[in-house]
Amino acid sequence: MAARVLVVDDERSAREYLTLLLTAEGHRAVGAADGVEALLALEAEPFDLVIADLRMPRLDGLELVQRVKQRWSVLPVIVITAESDVSAVVEAVQLGAINYLVKPASPTAVIDAVRKALAIRTPAPAADGQIPEIVGNTPRIIEVRQLVALAARSDFHVLITGETGTGKELVARAIHHYSGLASEPFVSHNCALTPRDLFESEFFGHRRGAFTGADRDHVGLLTQADGGVLFLDEIEALAPELQAKLLRVLDDGEVRPVGSEDVQRVSVRFLAATNRDPQQMIAEGTLREDLYYRLRGFEIHLPLLRERPEDVPLLARHFLGGDGAGFEPDAMAALVRAPWPGNVRELRNAVLAAAAAAQGGPIGRRQLGEAALSSPTTTAPQPEGTTTLREIERQAVVAALRQAGNNRTHAARMLGIDRSTLRRKIQEFGIDPERR
Numbered sequence: 001m002a003a004r005v006l007v008v009d010d011e012r013s014a015r016e017y018l019t020l021l022l023t024a025e026g027h028r029a030v031g032a033a034d035g036v037e038a039l040l041a042l043e044a045e046p047f048d049l050v051i052a053d054l055r056m057p058r059l060d061g062l063e064l065v066q067r068v069k070q071r072w073s074v075l076p077v078i079v080i081t082a083e084s085d086v087s088a089v090v091e092a093v094q095l096g097a098i099n100y101l102v103k104p105a106s107p108t109a110v111i112d113a114v115r116k117a118l119a120i121r122t123p124a125p126a127a128d129g130q131i132p133e134i135v136g137n138t139p140r141i142i143e144v145r146q147l148v149a150l151a152a153r154s155d156f157h158v159l160i161t162g163e164t165g166t167g168k169e170l171v172a173r174a175i176h177h178y179s180g181l182a183s184e185p186f187v188s189h190n191c192a193l194t195p196r197d198l199f200e201s202e203f204f205g206h207r208r209g210a211f212t213g214a215d216r217d218h219v220g221l222l223t224q225a226d227g228g229v230l231f232l233d234e235i236e237a238l239a240p241e242l243q244a245k246l247l248r249v250l251d252d253g254e255v256r257p258v259g260s261e262d263v264q265r266v267s268v269r270f271l272a273a274t275n276r277d278p279q280q281m282i283a284e285g286t287l288r289e290d291l292y293y294r295l296r297g298f299e300i301h302l303p304l305l306r307e308r309p310e311d312v313p314l315l316a317r318h319f320l321g322g323d324g325a326g327f328e329p330d331a332m333a334a335l336v337r338a339p340w341p342g343n344v345r346e347l348r349n350a351v352l353a354a355a356a357a358a359q360g361g362p363i364g365r366r367q368l369g370e371a372a373l374s375s376p377t378t379t380a381p382q383p384e385g386t387t388t389l390r391e392i393e394r395q396a397v398v399a400a401l402r403q404a405g406n407n408r409t410h411a412a413r414m415l416g417i418d419r420s421t422l423r424r425k426i427q428e429f430g431i432d433p434e435r436r
Contacts, residue, residue, distance in 0.1 A: 002028065003118050004028045004045075004046065005028070005048065006030050006032060007052075008032045008035065008037070008053060008061070009033075009052070010033055010056045034056045035052070035067075036058050038059075039059070048075075052078070053080045054089075062095065073096075076098050077092075078101060079101075080105065081100050081103070082103055093150055100297075116269075133174045134174060136308060136311035137311065140303045147298060152177075152179040157250070157297045158272070158297060158299075159292070159296040159300070161275070161276075161299065161302070162273075163304055166343045173231075179229075185224060185226070187228070187230050189233070190233045192233075201214075203220050203245075203249075204255050205223055206260075222255050229268070230268050230271070231272075233273045234275070236281050240286070240287075243287070244288065244291075247288065249268070278299075306339055313335070316351050319347070320351055325358075330364065333394075353369075
């Protein structure tokens with residue numbers, strides 16, 4: 001579909017290269033030598049897309065992005081950058097840019113970026129950072145939601161880090177759901193399940209007869225995800241030489257199935273996840289540095305559950321939903337104090353198992369079983385003195401009040417008790433809600 005594209009670059013050769021390329025693709029491309037000329041052009045006629053260099057005289061790319069989004073909020077902007085301008089790219093995205101091109105950008109990269117930009121939309125749930133799938137109100141989770149919203153409004157690849165059970169695939173699916181690719185495929189794959197000798201068949205596909213046992217054509221992951229998203233969990237499980245093959249797809253978008261001479265073009269957004277520290281893996285040689293920097297258009301780190309115990313009541317009630325009568329105070333207290341080495345996933349499993357055991361009644365410590373009896377870690381807030389049931393219960397009340405901003409009705413709801421019971425507990429424990 002033909003579009004009107006404004007190309008902004010102070011280098012004449014770069015500007016003409018892009019305008020000629022876009023014109024050859026059937027678009028109407030107009031050039032501007034800097035940000036001031038670009039704003040004048042935008043005032044004079046409507047455009048469907050802006051492609052702007054970041055480094056320009058008079059009005060640079062960052063200020064241009066800011067002004068474009070203030071005046072024409074739905075107009076997509078792609079920025080052009082040098083390889084070393086990573087921080088500037090991040091700032092441009094925060095201002096509203098949806099993608100970036102690294103100089104010198106290949107024709108394939110330009111055409112693919114333009115196609116995606118023209119198809120992108122900004123859904124309201126992600127635009128204001130309200131993403132109900134990601135539960136919690138602690139500062140670190142609020143930051144995660146903000147990054148997911150930014151990632152959803154862009155076309156960058158994303159690297160998601162965090163321990164097992166922290167919700168990496170949930171974050172990946174939220175990025176896809178609120179992005180312009182929501183109606184396109186979301187293909188999920190755990191790289192640890194790919195044997196080295198089957199990598200090319202798994203990712204690129206194969207033709208019938210390509211090897212012993214290949215009795216039919218197989219469509220690879222990259223082709224399955226064409227036009228959409230490929231989520232690669234445990235990316236570090238791929239050997240470095242296999243990472244190099246994946247890197248080539250990131251660079252040129254070309255796929256050749258095993259046993260075929262035909263090369264297919266694919267357009268895939270990569271969301272990758274790892275439960276290890278990327279910098280440590282780079283130092284060890286288990287993660288290619290060039291692949292890391294290609295994948296981390298955004299890097300989103302998910303905190304441990306024990307680092308945000310105030311979110312436990314919200315999560316527990318979220319998992320329970322409308323099924324059951326809620327939690328007894330001592331049960332919720334135990335949940336808040338448990339160490340949760342398996343993070344949110346372990347909490348979810350414990351709540352669902354306890355709900356089944358409670359058979360529609362309130363969940364107590366008896367239904368929680370071992371989850372309620374686990375010893376707390378030193379990371380979680382520790383009460384003074386011995387860890388008695390009374391102290392555990394007090395900690396849960398304090399956490400709920402903090403989480404609810406001292407709103408006793410909300411705090412009581414999180415604890416699964418009524419407001420009068422909460423008032424009695426506050427008096428019993430001598431809690432000052434204003435000080436805590």
